Amino acid sequence: MQVFKLYLKIFNAHKGQIIMYIGIFISVLVFAIIPNNVKEEESKFKATKAIYSLFDYDNSEESKLLSSYLKKTNKFVKIKDDKLSTIQDELYNDFSAVVIIKKGFSSASFSDRASDYMEIYSVPGTTQSIYFKSSVNSYMNKMNAYLASGCSLKEAAEKTNEILAQSIDVSFTEKASGSSHSAIYYYFTYLAWILACTFILSISPTLNSLDANEPKRRIACSSYKFSRINTEIYLGLFVTGLGISLILLGAAAVLFSKDFLTVKGAFYSLNILSYSAVSIGFALLISKLTTSDPITSMYANVISLGMSFLSGVFVPYELLSDTVIKIAHCLPAYYYVSNIYNVEGNASKGYGTFFTNIGIQWLFAIALIVIATVIEKNKKLSK
Amino acid sequence: MFFHNLKYAFITMLKNKMGLIWCLLFPIALGTFMFLAFGNIYDAEMVFHKIPVVIVADKPNENLNLVLNNLAKGDDALLEIKDMSEEKALKALEDAKIEAIIYENDEISMKIKDSGYKTTIVKSILDEYNKKEAIVNATLQTNPGEVQKVLEILMGDKDYFTSKKTTDGNMNPLNYYFFAIFSMSCLFASFTSCEKTNSIQANAGPLGLRRSLTPSSKTSLVLAEFTAMVLVQFIAECLTLVYFLILGIEISKIPAILLILLIGSVIGVSLGIVVGSVFNCSDNMKQTICIVISMALAVLSDLCVNGIINMIEHSAPILNRINPAVLISNSFYALNVYDNYSKYFSNLATLTAMAVVLLTISILSLRRNKYASV
Numbered sequence: 001m002q003v004f005k006l007y008l009k010i011f012n013a014h015k016g017q018i019i020m021y022i023g024i025f026i027s028v029l030v031f032a033i034i035p036n037n038v039k040e041e042e043s044k045f046k047a048t049k050a051i052y053s054l055f056d057y058d059n060s061e062e063s064k065l066l067s068s069y070l071k072k073t074n075k076f077v078k079i080k081d082d083k084l085s086t087i088q089d090e091l092y093n094d095f096s097a098v099v100i101i102k103k104g105f106s107s108a109s110f111s112d113r114a115s116d117y118m119e120i121y122s123v124p125g126t127t128q129s130i131y132f133k134s135s136v137n138s139y140m141n142k143m144n145a146y147l148a149s150g151c152s153l154k155e156a157a158e159k160t161n162e163i164l165a166q167s168i169d170v171s172f173t174e175k176a177s178g179s180s181h182s183a184i185y186y187y188f189t190y191l192a193w194i195l196a197c198t199f200i201l202s203i204s205p206t207l208n209s210l211d212a213n214e215p216k217r218r219i220a221c222s223s224y225k226f227s228r229i230n231t232e233i234y235l236g237l238f239v240t241g242l243g244i245s246l247i248l249l250g251a252a253a254v255l256f257s258k259d260f261l262t263v264k265g266a267f268y269s270l271n272i273l274s275y276s277a278v279s280i281g282f283a284l285l286i287s288k289l290t291t292s293d294p295i296t297s298m299y300a301n302v303i304s305l306g307m308s309f310l311s312g313v314f315v316p317y318e319l320l321s322d323t324v325i326k327i328a329h330c331l332p333a334y335y336y337v338s339n340i341y342n343v344e345g346n347a348s349k350g351y352g353t354f355f356t357n358i359g360i361q362w363l364f365a366i367a368l369i370v371i372a373t374v375i376e377k378n379k380k381l382s383k
Numbered sequence: 384m385f386f387h388n389l390k391y392a393f394i395t396m397l398k399n400k401m402g403l404i405w406c407l408l409f410p411i412a413l414g415t416f417m418f419l420a421f422g423n424i425y426d427a428e429m430v431f432h433k434i435p436v437v438i439v440a441d442k443p444n445e446n447l448n449l450v451l452n453n454l455a456k457g458d459d460a461l462l463e464i465k466d467m468s469e470e471k472a473l474k475a476l477e478d479a480k481i482e483a484i485i486y487e488n489d490e491i492s493m494k495i496k497d498s499g500y501k502t503t504i505v506k507s508i509l510d511e512y513n514k515k516e517a518i519v520n521a522t523l524q525t526n527p528g529e530v531q532k533v534l535e536i537l538m539g540d541k542d543y544f545t546s547k548k549t550t551d552g553n554m555n556p557l558n559y560y561f562f563a564i565f566s567m568s569c570l571f572a573s574f575t576s577c578e579k580t581n582s583i584q585a586n587a588g589p590l591g592l593r594r595s596l597t598p599s600s601k602t603s604l605v606l607a608e609f610t611a612m613v614l615v616q617f618i619a620e621c622l623t624l625v626y627f628l629i630l631g632i633e634i635s636k637i638p639a640i641l642l643i644l645l646i647g648s649v650i651g652v653s654l655g656i657v658v659g660s661v662f663n664c665s666d667n668m669k670q671t672i673c674i675v676i677s678m679a680l681a682v683l684s685d686l687c688v689n690g691i692i693n694m695i696e697h698s699a700p701i702l703n704r705i706n707p708a709v710l711i712s713n714s715f716y717a718l719n720v721y722d723n724y725s726k727y728f729s730n731l732a733t734l735t736a737m738a739v740v741l742l743t744i745s746i747l748s749l750r751r752n753k754y755a756s757v
Contacts, residue, residue: 020675024682028691045495048503088549088720092556093693099544110543118544123554127431127500130461133542134504138511140543142518145536149522149529159521163514169492170506173476294401302412309416314687318479319424327419 003210003219003229007236010206017201018244025194026251033190034183034255045170049075050096050132055082058117060106065157069139069164070099074132087121096128097121099136110143110156139164181316181344184256188268188340191248192333193308195272195279200300203240203283207233208291237284241276248272267343267354274361275336281368288375307333317341332364384599388607396615402575407619410568411626417560418630425555433463434501435480437472440487447487447512454508461504485509552720553633556689559716561632563686565644566711568623570677572616572651573658577673579608580659581666583749605749609652616648636718639727643714646734650707651677653741660748684708710734 052074056063070076079090079098087098098121105117120136122129142163146156209215210233219229249269252260260268286299308314310324311333320328328334335357342354396402438451455462465472465481475481476496483505484494491509495502515537522533583605584591594604621641628634658672683706685692692709695702703709710730717726 016671020671020678024678028682028687031694045502045506046498047506048498048500084549085721085726089696091549092554092716092720093690112539112541112543114543115541115545119547120544121547121549124546124548125431126429127504128429130431131500131504131507133544133546134507137543138507141537141539142514144543145518145522145533148532148536149518150526163517166510166514166517168506168509168513169490170502171492171494173473173494173496292401298401298404298409301409305413306416309420315420315424319428320420324419 001232003224003232004236006215007206007210007233008239010209011202011236011240014202014205018198021194021198021201022248025190029183029187029190029255033186047073048131049073050128050135051075051077051094052097052099052132053077053079053090053095054099054101056101057103058101058105061153062106062109063101065143066101066136066139069161070136073135091121091123097132110140110147114140182259184252184259184268185340185344187252187256188272189313189337191272192275192311192313192336193304195244195248195275196282196304196307196333197300198244199241199276199279199283200286200303201297203237203280204287204296204300205293207284207287208296211287211291237280241280242273245272245276264343268340270358271336271339271343271354274358274365275332277365278332278336278361278368281365281372284372285368285375288372288379307331310334312337312341332361335360385603385607388599388604389610392608392611393614396575396611399575402578402615403619405571405574406568406616407622409571410564410623414561414564414623414627414630417564418632421557421560425557433460434482434505435463435465436483436485436505437465437467437475437481438485438487439469439472442488444487444491446516447491450512451485451508461508550720550722552635552722554720555633558632558719559685559689559712561627562712562715563681563684563708565620565623565715566647566684566708567677567681567686568620569616569644569647569651569711570654570680570708572612572648573655573673573677574670576612576652576655577659577669578666579612580656580749583608584660601749605746609656612652613645613648616652617645620644620648634715634719639718639724640715643711643731643734646731646738647707647711649738650734650741653738653745656745657741657748660745680706680708684712704733707734707737
């Protein structure tokens with residue numbers, strides 16, 4: 001198994017890129033993606049909470065009532081000050097609005113004159129802005145109505161809170177998907193980029209090293225049959241592909257044990273093994289197209305990033321336009337991401353298309369290997 | 384001699400295909416993919432559009448229908464009421480063609496597919512109707528004399544606040560990804576400059592050896608190489624800028640942008656020279672160091688995942704103040720969003736200081752190198 005051992009030795013010299021990409025990926029996953037994506041099962045309606053901040057310069061009973069209501073119904077986040085630049089930066093990121101209650105708010109006592117004492121900064125025309133402002137108006141309007149009907153401030157506040165707690169009945173369709181994707185979804189979708197990139201960056205240079213004139217001639221002089229050489233190289237590809245996939249699946253089992261150690265985990269595993277085959281196919285093809293490491297790196301980044309942007313990896317599947325989805329049908333990553341989407345439980349098509357997509361991924365892998373073989377053969381013939 | 388060296392350094396740079404690919408073609412390709420993927424997400428998801436709903440009325444509620452129809456009229460309509468049977472409505476809901484089905488029965492209820500801002504708005508409209516009805520009924524029982532006043536207040540549509548906006552600039556947060564591409568490509572200039580540094584150092588290869596033996600001033604040689612690299616990188620950035628403008632990415636205050644790109648190019652080139660001259664290892668290892676530094680800084684500037692800058696700003700803001708990728712992206716953001724130049728100038732000052740520090744380190748590490756033998 002000399003060729004196999006040689007393959008692994010050369011691959012070992014190129015493992016640095018894999019470690020780097022996976023290291024950056026795991027860091028971003030642990031510090032940015034997992035904390036912000038806890039998927040909740042959708043069985044009961046949960047009103048979306050707008051992120052806002054509030055500065056109360058009146059500090060009256062009236063302003064405190066409004067603050068207390070907003071804190072119950074939305075997500076209050078403290079910001080360092082109410083300077084325009086600070087508000088601007090927060091609105092650009094996650095914030096829906098920043099409320100400033102000026103001194104004298106209590107004198108308006110929830111009437112129309114309150115607009116002289118309350119400012120709401122938001123991005124005009126956005127859904128979040130409209131939602132937040134309507135919730136402020138709703139509370140102020142009811143307080144105003146109860147005060148006008150003769151209630152005291154305390155009575156009006158109690159009655160307003162009581163009536164605001166009432167809600168119509170909301171039901172979900174049978175296959176409700178939930179309002180966001182889980183962290184495990186993002187883990188596996190981002191792997192479409194990581195796998196393609198790392199496989200090309202590590203396997204292609206390894207194959208190029210084996211294909212270089214000197215080692216190739218030395219191997220050709222040996223008693224090894226051509227078929228055995230190829231078999232050992234393919235065995236090397238299989239072992240490295242399987243090894244990296246198992247490491248990533250192991251990481252998934254550690255990070256997402258609750259979601260992964262289930263039947264869904266088996267589906268995720270099968271999906272990733274199929275996509276690994278596609279990535280190996282790409283690596284094999286690139287190794288036949290070029291022997292230059294910088295050009296291989298370019299191919300790796302263009303292919304992996306291109307597929308990732310167009311197939312629902314960096315941009316959630318459901319936000320892609322119809323045109324992009326049509327283009328994505330030509331890319332193997334589309335079928336990989338579609339399977340993750342199905343397994344997470346978002347599609348109404350069930351598991352039926354899962355195995356179809358697995359089959360398509362394997363067809364892509366075989367097609368890439370065949371193209372690589374044809375290119376190699378043409379090169380030999382032209383020599 | 385300087386211009387002679389500059390001319391040939393410039394020609395050499397233009398013939399360096401890999402360098403041109405990384406600093407020009409790759410940002411353009413990445414920008415194109417982003418443009419295709421993001422498309423009009425901001426318009427589709429963040430900008431408010433009328434919420435499509437269907438009403439299924441077993442027991443039609445005329446008052447509610449009046450309210451809903453009013454909300455569906457005019458330029459600032461909240462709803463778009465579609466007319467279809469319940470079966471078709473359920474299919475449309477599954478396919479996300481409508482947001483909610485409103486059922487008018489003994490009680491008002493609704494059916495949705497997902498929770499979100501739009502379904503929350505529809506629910507709050509229906510809740511508002513119920514609540515206002517309850518308030519009027521309660522007032523009729525407790526204080527009937529005030530009913531007219533209460534009705535006027537409840538039916539009024541005045542805002543209880545003053546709406547303010549912070550800027551007239553473009554608030555599309557997805558544009559930040561395109562700004563991050565510029566900062567990434569500026570830092571990618573370090574790959575070429577690191578490689579070029581080897582052509583100056585006598586202990587790095589035969590070319591460096593030959594150049595060290597020439598009678599021409601080393602200062603002139605190094606300056607010429609540096610100027611050529613910055614010039615080529617800057618031209619590549621300008622071409623990328625032109626391409627993004629053609630795509631329709633909103634980028635304003637072009638002269639100020641060009642200044643940032645020039646300084647960004649200087650920083651990228653200087654970074655490569657520092658890595659190439661300070662680290663004593665193989666060419667591949669130096670290139671790897673450049674890649675790791677550039678990618679890490681670019682990832683921390685929201686290139687791949689949105690929200691990292693914001694997270695760092697709240698936990699360790701000093702990191703954002705010293706990350707050149709963040710400073711470049713933030714300068715673009717400041718120019719497009721802020722009405723004044725204060726944030727832009729503060730970023731510019733920090734970037735200039737960084738460029739000076741990196742250049743100083745590069746000069747100190749390259750000058751007066753002596754070798755035991757050649």
